[in-house]
Amino acid sequence: MTFDLRSLVAFNAIVSSGSLGRAAEALNVTQPALSRTIRRLEEEVGAPVFERHSKGMQLTDVGRALQPHALLLQRESEHANEEIKAMLGLAKGTIRVGAVGSIACLVLPLAIGSTCKKWPNLQVQVIEGVWDRLADALVSREIDLALGVDTEDTDEIVAVKDCRWEDTSHVVAGRRHPLRKKAKLKLADTLQERWAILPKGTGPFEHMKKVFARHSLALPNVVVETRSVTALKSLIGHSGFLGWMPEPMYDAERKAGLIDALEIPGASDKRTLTAFRRRAGMLPGPSIKLLEELRAMTGQQH
Template sequence: MTFEIQHLKAFTTVVASGSLGRAALALNVTQPALSRTIHKLEEVAGAPLFERHSKGMQLTPIGQALLPHAQLLQREAELANEEIKAMLGLAKGTIRVGSVGSIACSVLPQAIGATCRAWPQLQVHVIEGVWDRLAEALVSHEIDLALGVATDDGDEIEAVKDCRWEDTSYVVASMDHGLRQHVGLRLADTMAERWAILPKGTAPFEDMKALFTRHGLPLPNVVVQTRSVTVLKSLVCHSGFLGWMPEPMFDTERRAGLMGVLPMPNASDRRTLTAFRRRQGLMPAPAVKLLEELRKLTAMPAG
């Protein structure tokens, strides 16, 4: 059983379009020609892939089973074509990377800058998010490299062991926050203040919860939970909220005198960060180039 990429592209386009007519327009072919292509694919599969209805096309169980494989094969073919052209200087390659907020504010821009200076034909697509979003994007081939907090390897993704570094998280507040006037400030003094943090289930939330637990305290008055780093920093800088952030995330605001660490004993936490890749398949050359720069910037012996 051998599938042709063009046949698979026709198949996935029909699925996305919902009908032969709309798919034919998208592919710039005639409807009879597209119908013949689908028929050839069904012959290779040995079973119908669609049920034809007056309102469109619906996948059969065989079609549903084929769909994720067809999408993956197309993506791999596109990556291979893009990588070869980039190496030959015939076209721009694309780095597809995802990152948690603190890395996106510091290490990643430095690595991208160095990579693009060395390979000026490359383009970069970046998504920023919390780990569950990045892991999903890595598995689905939306990105080829994910940067986040070190965690156990999964069935489909694994850490790049020689690309690791650390940062430190702190309790942060605006520079004019009232708690800065307290003498001998302790973590317990923040309990009644309004807090804005990343949501429950994210690594920063769990790290902050662990910090309060070590001090024998419950969680403080968490008023806002959001995945938006911009919202978090704005609430801290301009609305009197306290936050829990790794230092690189608020470095720009610290330099501008808008927010900074709230000085308290034993109220910080170090964490290890790393790059992740898919277990299966080769990493595209553009992503390898970025990874090389990340290794230079974050050189740290694997433990």
Template sequence: MAFDIHQLHAFTTIVSAGSLGRAAIALNVTQPALSRTIKRLEEQVGAPLFERHSKGMQLTDIGSVLLPHATLMQRESEHATEEINAMRGLAKGTVRVGAVGSIACHILPLAIGRVFAKWPKLQVQVVEGVWDRLADALTKHEIDLALAVAVSDTDEITAIKDCRWEDYSHVVAATNHPLRQKRRLRLADVSDAPWAIAPRGTGPFEHMQQVFAANGLGLPNIVVETRSVTVLKSLVSQSGFLSWMAEPMYEADRKAELIDALPLPGVKRTRMLTAFRRRAGILPGPAVKLLEELRALTTDDVH
């Protein structure tokens, strides 16, 4: 069954808008014209896609099955058109990438800068988040590359084996934190101080938990859990909190003499980072350009 991309666009717009009237306005067409478009799609499918109510349009079971496929086909069509036009010099291509906080703070901006220097017509869309958010965005075609801590491949997502690198994580504090005055500082000494860290279930939290467990300690005094890198660094630099961070995340703050690792012997930990892509389909050209720069930047980090 071959679908018309314009009909699928009309279908997904009605779902997003919630009513035929609002969708018609969004698409700049009349309601009767939009209604005819959906009727032709329903005739092709062989079943109703919506239940019409006075308050709007509700998906039928068959409509619910069609929706993710329609969304995927629409995005693939948009990506293909965009990439072809970019190659013909008619439009700007778009790099769609997601990254965890530490990569978004350091490696990714460097790679984007290199790409833009060579391909100034390209645009970039960045999603920052923890792995679950990035994996979801990758499978839904919201992004084409995800940059995160190395994890096992899945049926839908695979690591790009020749694009991986290491970084190091530490217990960090403001450069004027009182604990810096203590001689022979140990990990047990930082447990009672107030901590701010990424939430339970995230990579940084689990990494930190492993470090304390390896030293025979329970969790420290976690007061704040947040996914915001900005909030975390502000709590550390301005409010006396401790945290667990990868070096790239606070590199600029270290140079500004705001945040630095605490002198805790043997507490530094290594983690492997990598790029991920969808197993199925072709990696779009703009994403390939970013991947090439990431490889160039990170090659020395794995040796």
């Protein structure tokens, strides 16, 4: 079965917007023209891909089966078009990168800044999330590079071996937290305090859990779990919560006098970070430029 790319773009636009009208507006076409395009796609498929409702368009079972393939084919076409035009000097390239919160706070912005200074025609798309979100985005080709905590390679994702660096995580608190006045502070002293941290199953939570286990301690009093780094910093800096963060994540707040590590012997730990790419295929040229800057930055640690 051969698919027309324009039909797949139309299909993806409707899936994304949930409405024929909004999709037509996004694609700058009329609704009747878009309807004809979808009818041609359904003729190619041999079955309806949408159910029409008064509140919008919903995928049929066939449409749901088509969706991941349609998105992949569209992204592959866009990547190929960008690569060829960038080689010919006819268009801007796009870096598509994802990062966990600590890298998105400091390392990635510095690398993007350096890259765009050297290559001013490049554009950048960034997503931030925990590793499962980044891995899915890498496999689905939403991004081409993922930056996170070093982990084992898979059948689809591999680490870039020469782009690794370390950071150190600490128990952190607001600058006016009462524990700062306690002499000879120990990790056990934090157990009954209110904690805010990224959710169970995320890298930071498991890292914190390992440190407490190393001290033969149960988990502390985790009151708030959130995937929002902004909310996390606000809870720690302004609402008296303790947290567990790598240094780059709170670098700006430390300089502003809002958040800093508590001085607790043995209550910090290093971790290794790296860049990841898809195992199959070539890394697009624009992302190679960013990777070169990351290598240069992280290489300075060694």
